[in-house]
Amino acid sequence: MSGVKKQNSAAQAWLIMYNVAMTAGWSFIGIGVVGHFYKHGTYKGLYDQVEKQLLFFQTSAILEIFHAMFGLVRSNVMLTTLQVFSRVGIVWGVIQPVVQVHDKEGIPMVLIAWTITEIIRYLFYTFVLLGVTPKVMLWLRYTLFIVLYPLGVTGELLSLYYSLPHVQNSGLYSLYLPNNLNFSFNYYYVLLGMFPVYVIFFPQLYFHMFAQRKKSLSPPAKKQE
Numbered sequence: 194m195s196g197v198k199k200q201n202s203a204a205q206a207w208l209i210m211y212n213v214a215m216t217a218g219w220s221f222i223g224i225g226v227v228g229h230f231y232k233h234g235t236y237k238g239l240y241d242q243v244e245k246q247l248l249f250f251q252t253s254a255i256l257e258i259f260h261a262m263f264g265l266v267r268s269n270v271m272l273t274t275l276q277v278f279s280r281v282g283i284v285w286g287v288i289q290p291v292v293q294v295h296d297k298e299g300i301p302m303v304l305i306a307w308t309i310t311e312i313i314r315y316l317f318y319t320f321v322l323l324g325v326t327p328k329v330m331l332w333l334r335y336t337l338f339i340v341l342y343p344l345g346v347t348g349e350l351l352s353l354y355y356s357l358p359h360v361q362n363s364g365l366y367s368l369y370l371p372n373n374l375n376f377s378f379n380y381y382y383v384l385l386g387m388f389p390v391y392v393i394f395f396p397q398l399y400f401h402m403f404a405q406r407k408k409s410l411s412p413p414a415k416k417q418e
């Protein structure tokens with residue numbers, strides 16, 4: 194049975210609509226990525242090609258925190274929040290405002306990792322809700338993360354790393370003394386602080402997915418005769 198907690202038909206209909214829209218959105222991004230490589234043979238210019246769609250569909254994933262919080266699905270609230278905010282933070286707090294990151298190698302890494310993951314994940318949820326779960330989808334959902342998670346994290350950290358000198362030089366989102374509020378804030382140090390945060394929390398998400406994999410792909414135990 195699906196992870197939708199109570200079989201409330203309005204919740205079920207909403208989740209089907211959400212998953213179908215997200216599958217379509219990420220497929221649109223995927224087509225943009227493949228089309229860009231096919232046409233230009235380089236990742237330069239790739240971000241600008243998919244920026245609007247990426248901002249929209251990645252931000253929409255915030256709804257998943259509410260799905261988990263209000264019991265529409267059985268996802269872990271803390272892990273879902275970490276997962277969603279790491280990406281929303283990278284997209285809105287690093288990649289979008291720091292144009293110098295757009296043509297760096299972190300971009301194709303995150304786009305490939307996120308796009309493949311999300312097309313499969315949302316398609317998988319849709320199938321589960323419709324009561325049909327092709328074995329191949331189950332296997333892909335709980336196997337591809339083994340390589341896509343490290344690829345995505347590497348791309349996210351590379352993007353963070355490349356943004357640092359530009360954030361420091363431009364004073365992006367920072368407030369320096371003296372000022373009327375007598376308060377200072379340095380965004381550069383917030384971004385620096387994200388590296389240890391990733392080191393602490395990424396293993397939790399990664400090993401959680403291995404536990405989910407074991408639960409979902411292990412054959413059911415044979416009944417004792």
Ligand SMILES: CCCCCCCCCCCCC[C@@H](O)CC(=O)SCCNC(=O)CCNC(=O)[C@H](O)C(C)(C)COP(=O)(O)OP(=O)(O)OC[C@H]1O[C@@H](n2cnc3c(N)ncnc32)[C@H](O)[C@@H]1OP(=O)(O)O
Nearest residue numbers: 195196266267268269272273276279310318338342345394
């Ligand atoms: C400002 C604060 C900033 C904090 C920053 C902190 C940074 C920390 C470091 C984080 C590193 C993240 C790196 C990452 O961004 C890189 C990548 O993602 S690369 C790509 C690879 N990624 C993945 O494969 C992960 C994909 N994500 C997930 O799978 C989930 O988000 C995750 C939270 C990891 C898993 O959560 P959980 O196991 O709890 O949930 P499930 O999805 O398995 O679902 C549980 C049950 O609920 C059902 N469900 C869930 N959602 C839906 C839905 N939309 N529709 C229908 N049903 C749904 C699901 O089927 C399960 O059902 P059941 O229990 O019956 O199996």
